[in-house]
Amino acid sequence: MNFVGKSIPKIDGMAIATGKPVYTEDLAPANALVVKLLRSPHAFARIRSIDVSKASKLKGIACVLTYKDVPRARFTLAGQSYPEPSPYDRLILDEIVRYVGDEVAIVAAADEETAEKAMKLIKVDYEVFEPVLDYEKAIDHRAVVHSESDLHCNFDIGMQKDRNIASSQKVEVGNVEEELQKCAVVVEETCYTKAQAHCMMETYRAFSYLDHTGRLVVVSSTQIPFHVRRQLARALNTPASRIRVIKPRIGGGFGGKQTGAVEMFAAIVTLRTGKPAKIIYDRKETFTATNSRHAMRLKVRLGADSEGFIRVVDIEGLSDTGAYGEHASTTFGVVGEKTLPLYNKTRAVRFMGNVVYTNKMPAGAFRGYGATQGTFALETAVNKLAEELNMDPAALRLKNLIKVGETTLVSEGKTLGSSTLHQCIEKGQALIGWKEKYPRQATGSSKVRGLGMAVTMQGSGIANIDTASAEIRLNDDGSYTLLIGSTDMGTGSDTILNQMAAEVLDTSVDTIIVHAADTDISPYDPGSYASSTTYVTGMAVVKAAEDLRRQIVESGARFMNAALEEVDFDGQTLSTLDGEKSISLQKIAELQVLGFGGSRQLVGYATHGSSVSPPPFIAGFAEVEVDQETGKIELVDYVAVIDCGTVINPNLAAIQAEGGLVQGIGMAMYEDVRHDAWGRMMTDSFMEYKIPTRKDIGSIKVVFEECFEPTGPFGAKSIGEVVINTPPPAIAHAVYNAVGVRVTDLPITPEKVFLKMQKPGHHR
Amino acid sequence: MQIEINLNGKKVSIKVKKNEMLADTLRAHGVYSIRKGCDTACCGLCTVWVEEKPVLSCAFLSLKAQGKSITTLEGLQEEAEAFAQHLVAEGSEQCGFCSPGFIMTVLAMKRELKNPSDEEIIHYLTGNLCRCTGYLGQLRAIKKYLGVAQHEFCR
Ligand code: FES
Numbered sequence: 006m007n008f009v010g011k012s013i014p015k016i017d018g019m020a021i022a023t024g025k026p027v028y029t030e031d032l033a034p035a036n037a038l039v040v041k042l043l044r045s046p047h048a049f050a051r052i053r054s055i056d057v058s059k060a061s062k063l064k065g066i067a068c069v070l071t072y073k074d075v076p077r078a079r080f081t082l083a084g085q086s087y088p089e090p091s092p093y094d095r096l097i098l099d100e101i102v103r104y105v106g107d108e109v110a111i112v113a114a115a116d117e118e119t120a121e122k123a124m125k126l127i128k129v130d131y132e133v134f135e136p137v138l139d140y141e142k143a144i145d146h147r148a149v150v151h152s153e154s155d156l157h158c159n160f161d162i163g164m165q166k167d168r169n170i171a172s173s174q175k176v177e178v179g180n181v182e183e184e185l186q187k188c189a190v191v192v193e194e195t196c197y198t199k200a201q202a203h204c205m206m207e208t209y210r211a212f213s214y215l216d217h218t219g220r221l222v223v224v225s226s227t228q229i230p231f232h233v234r235r236q237l238a239r240a241l242n243t244p245a246s247r248i249r250v251i252k253p254r255i256g257g258g259f260g261g262k263q264t265g266a267v268e269m270f271a272a273i274v275t276l277r278t279g280k281p282a283k284i285i286y287d288r289k290e291t292f293t294a295t296n297s298r299h300a301m302r303l304k305v306r307l308g309a310d311s312e313g314f315i316r317v318v319d320i321e322g323l324s325d326t327g328a329y330g331e332h333a334s335t336t337f338g339v340v341g342e343k344t345l346p347l348y349n350k351t352r353a354v355r356f357m358g359n360v361v362y363t364n365k366m367p368a369g370a371f372r373g374y375g376a377t378q379g380t381f382a383l384e385t386a387v388n389k390l391a392e393e394l395n396m397d398p399a400a401l402r403l404k405n406l407i408k409v410g411e412t413t414l415v416s417e418g419k420t421l422g423s424s425t426l427h428q429c430i431e432k433g434q435a436l437i438g439w440k441e442k443y444p445r446q447a448t449g450s451s452k453v454r455g456l457g458m459a460v461t462m463q464g465s466g467i468a469n470i471d472t473a474s475a476e477i478r479l480n481d482d483g484s485y486t487l488l489i490g491s492t493d494m495g496t497g498s499d500t501i502l503n504q505m506a507a508e509v510l511d512t513s514v515d516t517i518i519v520h521a522a523d524t525d526i527s528p529y530d531p532g533s534y535a536s537s538t539t540y541v542t543g544m545a546v547v548k549a550a551e552d553l554r555r556q557i558v559e560s561g562a563r564f565m566n567a568a569l570e571e572v573d574f575d576g577q578t579l580s581t582l583d584g585e586k587s588i589s590l591q592k593i594a595e596l597q598v599l600g601f602g603g604s605r606q607l608v609g610y611a612t613h614g615s616s617v618s619p620p621p622f623i624a625g626f627a628e629v630e631v632d633q634e635t636g637k638i639e640l641v642d643y644v645a646v647i648d649c650g651t652v653i654n655p656n657l658a659a660i661q662a663e664g665g666l667v668q669g670i671g672m673a674m675y676e677d678v679r680h681d682a683w684g685r686m687m688t689d690s691f692m693e694y695k696i697p698t699r700k701d702i703g704s705i706k707v708v709f710e711e712c713f714e715p716t717g718p719f720g721a722k723s724i725g726e727v728v729i730n731t732p733p734p735a736i737a738h739a740v741y742n743a744v745g746v747r748v749t750d751l752p753i754t755p756e757k758v759f760l761k762m763q764k765p766g767h768h769r
Numbered sequence: 770m771q772i773e774i775n776l777n778g779k780k781v782s783i784k785v786k787k788n789e790m791l792a793d794t795l796r797a798h799g800v801y802s803i804r805k806g807c808d809t810a811c812c813g814l815c816t817v818w819v820e821e822k823p824v825l826s827c828a829f830l831s832l833k834a835q836g837k838s839i840t841t842l843e844g845l846q847e848e849a850e851a852f853a854q855h856l857v858a859e860g861s862e863q864c865g866f867c868s869p870g871f872i873m874t875v876l877a878m879k880r881e882l883k884n885p886s887d888e889e890i891i892h893y894l895t896g897n898l899c900r901c902t903g904y905l906g907q908l909r910a911i912k913k914y915l916g917v918a919q920h921e922f923c924r
């Protein structure tokens with residue numbers, strides 16, 4: 006392998022590192038109107054009347070739009086393949102506002118000052134309703150978040166909107182209650198995870214304009230250009246063919262930008278005024294009026310026999326989707342999908358529960374997408390089970406985890422194609438010093454150190470749904486152009502796809518021009534989410550490159566009058582095996598592209614989807630130091646041993662892993678979205694909402710335990726999401742082992758630990 | 770109001786409003802390396818130098834820049850590239866959105882601290898947030914750039 010497995014620098018690395026103008030805001034036309042949004046101060050209200058006359062008359066105002074001025078077709082902002090499982094439950098602007106921050110009016114002005122002034126001149130009279138704020142009380146609440154009759158679901162997701170249930174699900178294989186009766190040990194744990202904020206450094210932003218044919222062009226910091234095009238078509242009642250969406254370099258996404266946010270506001274202004282328009286959310290809007298992780302309550306029951314085989318996994322959940330149902334049913338489903346297959350000695354498994362509407366900011370997609378929440382609950386329970394069984398938690402896992410070639414109750418007969426999870430656990434134990442240090446070590450002072458662990462799986466793309474296309478052309482000068490629609494959000498996916506194409510074509514990465522993503526030019530791709538790009542788009546790229554390679558060989562052989570079996574292509578020259586004749590790639594390109602009569606430009610093309618979503622795995626180990634006097638927790642060491650199949654680019658994979666782990670550490674220890682009694686989000690800045698700084702992380706070790714996934718490009722699986730899952734349960738476990746306090750509601754703060762240590766019955 | 774500043778070695782005169790912040794003034798003037806990540810002076814993305822010292826340009830009144838020398842990444846391209854090479858070699862510029870402010874701070878640190886320890890580096894850069902990389906790769910890049918002990922990367 007010349008390129009796969011090599012730490013090739015990112016093709017856009019120098020430009021983005023040295024501050025070149027390559028992001029959305031840098032590209033916006035100077036004369037773009039500034040779009041601002043007037044937001045609801047109430048969690049739940051109806052707009053009785055709204056008067057924009059004064060605001061509209063202000064000099065420099067281009068337009069002020071209210072719910073009376075927007076199309077009436079409900080849609081979803083969730084970036085999902087059509088038909089989207091998320092309910093069509095929102096309008097660009099609605100007469101009903103459903104959370105503090107919900108949009109009330111769109112103001113477009115020549116400059117920011119005028120827009121702000123105009124917003125103050127809009128008079129709104131609200132009929133304020135009692136809101137649904139506590140998601141544990143949402144079902145059958147007096148208040149109904151969505152009572153409109155035109156809410157639409159593309160298919161049955163178990164919605165009962167009169168009861169505030171957005172989705173209800175149940176999967177059961179075997180008889181859980183019966184099997185639990187037969188178990189020697191049963192443990193139960195109820196875990197709470199918070200609505201984590203993505204905090205990508207580039208906030209949501211887009212600009213739009215009409216092109217020379219009058220079509221709407223939207224440039225957006227998005228993970229989902231093709232989905233945004235479809236959303237806009239529906240929301241604006243405009244054919245998709247009249248819309249073009251372009252993704253430039255983007256400053257992070259983490260799933261947040263898998264949900265449309267700002268595009269529709271700029272776009273409607275451009276359509277109404279004919280003028281370019283731009284919208285840039287500030288940090289507060291990004292915190293309070295976009296989307297977050299779904300907060301969940303997950304109750305886990307595990308049953309094991311006396312030998313330590315886990316026979317029952319039962320998870321009952323409740324998820325808070327907030328005011329709108331973006332990704333409501335699917336994130337919840339993933340909780341079960343990425344937990345139930347892990348321990349496969351089971352006789353019965355069940356996952357069930359509800360996703361509810363509340364009057365808070367909608368939840369959406371966030372790296373891990375339900376698997377993160379599920380992993381926290383399941384692994385916390387597994388650690389508790391180990392204690393009940395008096396077994397080492399690593400040994401319990403080694404005994405029960407799925408292996409290559411095995412099936413599970415929920416895998417419909419499909420066997421696991423690749424895994425090194427058992428080796429990952431063993432290596433992680435060695436690296437963290439499990440044998441020497443587990444479970445705890447006194448330090449001599451008031452501080453105690455504890456060790457904890459967790460394992461996890463994710464997927465690689467969405468089986469039978471994600472479908473990506475890739476096109477690669479041989480240009481007239483012998484270089485290539487690779488066209489893809491996936492959305493590198495900093496992860497380096499453009500680079501690794503380039504590496505894969507270079508590998509197949511035996512060329513160097515810099516002879517390939519990579520172009521992504523533009524709905525007018527790129528072949529269809531759902532976008533980069535669900536850990537799909539390396540695995541799904543990657544395979545499309547490999548197939549397209551193989552297709553082109555075959556054409557190159559055929560073409561060259563024809564020009565040389567040689568048989569196909571008699572030629573060899575080394576990436577630059579096609580030669581006959583006897584060495585008599587040869588033709589350069591450049592010459593082939595020239596003859597194919599420029600030649601008269603019968604020639605045509607060579608283009609490789611492929612569309613790929615997978616019927617499986619092979620899981621990457623991680624074994625995560627944490628060592629913490631807890632001060633018994635104050636509850637203060639310090640993360641001393643974190644070890645993550647990762648099976649993502651073949652590592653295509655070790656450096657980029659390592660950074661993905663480190664970044665994801667730190668985001669998981671943030672979720673475990675610091676990040677805490679809080680609301681006041683009226684539903685206003687209090688954590689609306691980096692002062693209130695703490696993400697990890699350089700000081701908050703100890704040593705982190707990332708190690709890859711590679712294997713070959715038969716269905717993946719060069720044996721690769723995914724890396725992007727799985728990395729965030731282990732820190733919350735591993736750190737909770739480590740804290741428990743240090744001081745005997747099991748924190749089951751995230752984040753694990755010193756206050757919680759301290760208070761629990763004061764409880765009667767607490768020992769150690 | 771008009772201010773005269775020395776921007777990356779060139780005298781320029783810019784019209785500013787009374788309450789305008791330097792980040793906005795400079796961006797409007799085409800200095801696109803400046804990025805903003807927050808509204809509360811917490812993220813460090815907007816870091817520039819005023820009189821060679823790093824400041825948060827989102828919280829620095831443009832009027833106060835009158836007569837001062839302002840340095841942005843545009844004015845340090847050679848040095849920035851030299852460091853960015855290391856960053857890119859580690860793969861630790863992920864989305865890159867935090868990079869300009871981060872690099873401005875690193876280059877200031879290089880002038881201020883001689884042979885800094887890990888702790889000193891981390892302390893100096895605490896105000897520069899990054900949500901993508903988890904900071905470790907950035908530290909590896911800094912150490913290689915400064916030529917202090919090489920960190921053996923574990924894989
Ligand atoms: S923009 Fe965040 S500190 Fe200046």
Ligand code: FES
Nearest residue numbers: 863864867899901
């Ligand atoms: S690389 Fe994205 S925020 Fe630092």
